[in-house]
Amino acid sequence: MINTTKIRSQFPILSKTINGKPLVYFDNGATTQKPQQVIDAIVNYYSNFNSNIHRGVHRLTQEATALFEESRKSVQQFINAKHAHEIIFTKGTTDSISLVASSFSRAFLKEGDEIIVSEMEHHSNFLPWQNLRYEKGIVLKVIPLTTNAELDLEKAKTLFTQKTKLLAITQVSNTLGIINPLKELIALAREVGAKVLIDGAQSAPHLKIDVQELDADFFVFSMHKIYGPTGVGVLYGKEDLLNAMPPYQYGGGIIKSVTIEKTEWAELPNKFEAGTPNIEGVVATKAAIDFVNAIGINAICEHEHQLLQKATKALLELPEIELYGNSENKAGVISFNIKGVHPFDTGTILDQMGIAVRTGHHCTQPLIQCLGIPGTVRASFAVYNSEEEIDIFVVGVKKAIKMLI
Ligand SMILES: Cc1ncc(COP(=O)(O)O)c(C=O)c1O
Numbered sequence: 001m002i003n004t005t006k007i008r009s010q011f012p013i014l015s016k017t018i019n020g021k022p023l024v025y026f027d028n029g030a031t032t033q034k035p036q037q038v039i040d041a042i043v044n045y046y047s048n049f050n051s052n053i054h055r056g057v058h059r060l061t062q063e064a065t066a067l068f069e070e071s072r073k074s075v076q077q078f079i080n081a082k083h084a085h086e087i088i089f090t091k092g093t094t095d096s097i098s099l100v101a102s103s104f105s106r107a108f109l110k111e112g113d114e115i116i117v118s119e120m121e122h123h124s125n126f127l128p129w130q131n132l133r134y135e136k137g138i139v140l141k142v143i144p145l146t147t148n149a150e151l152d153l154e155k156a157k158t159l160f161t162q163k164t165k166l167l168a169i170t171q172v173s174n175t176l177g178i179i180n181p182l183k184e185l186i187a188l189a190r191e192v193g194a195k196v197l198i199d200g201a202q203s204a205p206h207l208k209i210d211v212q213e214l215d216a217d218f219f220v221f222s223m224h225k226i227y228g229p230t231g232v233g234v235l236y237g238k239e240d241l242l243n244a245m246p247p248y249q250y251g252g253g254i255i256k257s258v259t260i261e262k263t264e265w266a267e268l269p270n271k272f273e274a275g276t277p278n279i280e281g282v283v284a285t286k287a288a289i290d291f292v293n294a295i296g297i298n299a300i301c302e303h304e305h306q307l308l309q310k311a312t313k314a315l316l317e318l319p320e321i322e323l324y325g326n327s328e329n330k331a332g333v334i335s336f337n338i339k340g341v342h343p344f345d346t347g348t349i350l351d352q353m354g355i356a357v358r359t360g361h362h363c364t365q366p367l368i369q370c371l372g373i374p375g376t377v378r379a380s381f382a383v384y385n386s387e388e389e390i391d392i393f394v395v396g397v398k399k400a401i402k403m404l405i
Contacts, residue, residue: 002299010037038287053277072089090235112137117142118170143156149173176327179331201222228287252274254272307387315334
């Protein structure tokens with residue numbers, strides 16, 4: 001059982017008031033708030049260790065490098081990767097996917113090869129692949145959705161061919177919260193020898209991730225959605241694949257040797273970490289993972305599920321509300337509209353009551369077009385959200401209904 005009062009006391013921002021009301025923060029799918037231990041880790045880094053990493057013999061650089069590499073180990077354990085050097089630090093999920101799209105395509109793809117994505121992808125996991133259509137003549141195939149906005153597995157089966165080289169798919173929809181059947185999809189990819197990239201931006205904060213059990217070739221996520229700092233992303237890739245791919249960016253830190261004639265690349269993970277990274281962010285990443293581990297990801301998942309069930313039940317009782325993607329298999333996200341009302345109007349009224357939700361297309365325009373709506377209101381939950389906040393939210397939605405229709 002999660003003690004939300006105790007957990008909330010670790011998040012300074014949660015005691016803020018907005019428009020004179022206690023903040024109800026339900027925009028966790030966009031970014032989570034940060035516990036004191038993450039904030040302290042950043043302050044501690046700058047107060048005691050600040051130095052550039054990986055390139056020096058003095059004490060501070062060695063200590064900063066050790067902290068940076070400790071975080072890599074912490075991420076390795078968090079997702080159960082086989083090796084720490086399979087963890088590449090990036091700027092975020094977007095950066096991780098762009099890295100793979102650029103580097104994997106240069107290593108392995110030619111004109112006519114096929115990539116499969118789904119209709120529910122975040123633009124970060126859609127645009128890089130769509131772009132390869134123009135740059136390389138790649139054929140982009142899209143898994144459509146059923147009327148309940150779930151992936152249509154029967155239609156998905158017909159898309160895979162011997163030319164399919166990559167399946168790039170989200171584990172959890174950021175707009176709807178639906179958890180996709182990765183096991184079945186990965187099996188389809190394996191039958192034709194395709195590689196698999198999992199967008200874990202919305203799953204890593206809520207579900208236990210085991211990349212070896214999943215058998216993902218690439219798994220990407222952003223630490224700012226898991227109580228960590230912005231500007232830190234993770235790319236997990238299987239060692240042999242990463243070794244076969246060229247660098248993404250070129251600069252300091254990625255070489256073994258350089259002459260005028262030629263360059264030898266450094267070993268993993270350095271080959272993919274050009275330039276000075278977000279050192280304080282990576283260092284504080286370990287504090288965020290420690291925070292999650294101290295509570296337990298399964299307990300977090302269960303707690304968020306209870307909040308989801310309570311909110312879903314309450315909204316289903318309101319005939320003025322349309323819910324989207326109300327599947328059995330969901331993470332803590334609820335997407336809805338007041339019938340006939342633009343989501344921005346609903347969001348603005350909720351904001352007046354101190355309730356932060358996200359409104360719009362959530363960077364999933366193909367999905368929103370498929371639903372035939374201008375956007376949704378999205379409430380997304382985190383470990384510090386409470387049942388009382390769901391009550392406040394439901395009162396807010398009822399008030400918005402009264403004011404808007
Ligand atoms: C499913 C999904 N993929 C990718 C991203 C992009 O993440 P970032 O902005 O941290 O790069 C997001 C962000 O909301 C997301 O929800």
